[in-house]
Amino acid sequence: MKPIGILGGTFDPIHYGHLRLAEEMLELAQLQQIRFIPAGIPPHRDTPQVSAQHRSAMVKLAIADQPAFVLDEREVNGANKCYTVDTLHQLRSELGETQPICLLMGGDAFLQLHTWHEWEQILTLAHIVVGYRPGFTLEKRIHNAAPQLYQHYRQRLCSVNLLSQQPAGGIAELAIPKLEISATMIRNRVAENRTIRYLLPATVANYIYQHHLYTPC
Ligand code: ATP
Numbered sequence: 001m002k003p004i005g006i007l008g009g010t011f012d013p014i015h016y017g018h019l020r021l022a023e024e025m026l027e028l029a030q031l032q033q034i035r036f037i038p039a040g041i042p043p044h045r046d047t048p049q050v051s052a053q054h055r056s057a058m059v060k061l062a063i064a065d066q067p068a069f070v071l072d073e074r075e076v077n078g079a080n081k082c083y084t085v086d087t088l089h090q091l092r093s094e095l096g097e098t099q100p101i102c103l104l105m106g107g108d109a110f111l112q113l114h115t116w117h118e119w120e121q122i123l124t125l126a127h128i129v130v131g132y133r134p135g136f137t138l139e140k141r142i143h144n145a146a147p148q149l150y151q152h153y154r155q156r157l158c159s160v161n162l163l164s165q166q167p168a169g170g171i172a173e174l175a176i177p178k179l180e181i182s183a184t185m186i187r188n189r190v191a192e193n194r195t196i197r198y199l200l201p202a203t204v205a206n207y208i209y210q211h212h213l214y215t216p217c
Contacts, residue, residue: 001098001099001100001164002030002031002032002100002164003029003030003031003032003099003100003101003102003127003163003164004031004032004033004034004035004091004095004099004100004101004102005022005025005026005029005031005033005034005035005102005104005129006034006035006037006072006087006088006091006101006102006103006104006126007021007022007034007035007036007037007104007105008037008038008039008075008084008087008103008105009036009037009038009039010038010039010048010055010183011036011038011039011055011056011058011059011183012048012049012050012055012183012187013050013055013058013183013186013187013200013204013208013213013214014036014055014058014059014062014183014200014204015181015182015183015186015199015200015204016179016181016198016199016200016201017178017179017180017181017182018062019062019063019201020176020177020179021104021106021131021176021178022034022036022069022104023066024131024174024176025102025104025129025131025174025176026068026069028160028174028176029102029129029160029163029172029174030164031068031102032068033068033069033070034068034069034070034104035070035071035072036059036063036069036070036071036072037072037073037074037075037087038052038055038056038059038071038073038075038076039052039075039076039082040052040075040076040077040078040080040081040082041080041081041082049187049213049214050213050214052075052076053076054207054211054213055076056071056073056076057207058204058207058208059071061201061203061204061207062200062201062203062204064203074087074090075087083116083117083118084103084116084117084122085116085117085118085119085121085122085125088101088103088122088125088126089125092125092126097167098167099167100127100163100164100165100166100167100168101125101126101127101167101168102126102127102128102129102163102172103122103126103127103128103129104129104131105128105129105130105131106130106131106132106178107130107131107132107133107136107138107141110128110130110138110142111141111142111145111146111149112146113128113146113149114146114148114149119149120152123152123156123168123169123171124168124169125168126168127163127166127168127169127170127171127172128156128170128171128172129160129163129171129172129173129174130171130172130173130174131173131174131175131176131178132173132174132175132176133175133176133177133178134175134176134177135175138173139153152171153171156169156170156171157170157171157172157173158170158171158172159172160172160174181199181200185199186199186200186214187214190208190213190214190215191214191215191216196208
């Protein structure tokens with residue numbers, strides 16, 4: 001059964017770094033679909049600069065021409081902080097016990113995984129697929145930054161080709177060139193009245209300008 005990918009983020013705003021990560025993972029992990037799940041009130045970081053509705057609308061515009069990408073608004077519709085573990089519980093009950101589910105993330109996010117709410121349970125609800133820069137050794141960084149995570153990483157590390165054979169529990173790494181783009185960079189550039197062209201889809205850039213997002217009041 002082809003795995004379903006889940007890409008969570010604040011998407012404040014979504015940009016080509018996110019989209020290339022998703023596109024590469026769709027291909028390399030042979031996923032049937034990727035669900036983009038914008039965080040409502042993210043538990044792990046500062047409150048996003050713009051509302052969940054705006055962030056969600058930008059994701060919808062950004063993925064409009066890729067049929068394998070789907071917007072899932074379950075977290076933006078909730079009024080409370082929403083933890084990834086709760087979202088995965090919901091998805092598991094909707095998709096069934098046997099459907100492989102892959103939680104997708106960049107290497108920077110993976111190095112923080114042990115700080116997430118009930119992170120060990122996350123590892124039993126989904127596989128994790130980590131994108132890392134080619135030529136970059138993730139193992140040493142995990143060993144130094146997160147010894148608790150390192151044990152799981154060593155035990156669960158497997159080839160991406162095996163993820164379709166189990167519903168959850170594996171960790172796979174994919175070498176994916178990282179575009180040096182971040183949402184912070186885009187927010188700062190808009191605030192400084194600098195160009196954001198080619199950092200994100202033109203439809204998203206137009207949305208930002210139409211709604212006067214990220215401009216100082
Ligand atoms: P911010 O600058 O506000 O911190 P961000 O651009 O890092 O935001 P997030 O929404 O926090 O975006 O990231 C969601 C996911 O996308 C994370 O798993 C992160 O590792 C990954 N990601 C973000 N930027 C890139 C990029 N340029 N290339 C690959 N993956 C990325």
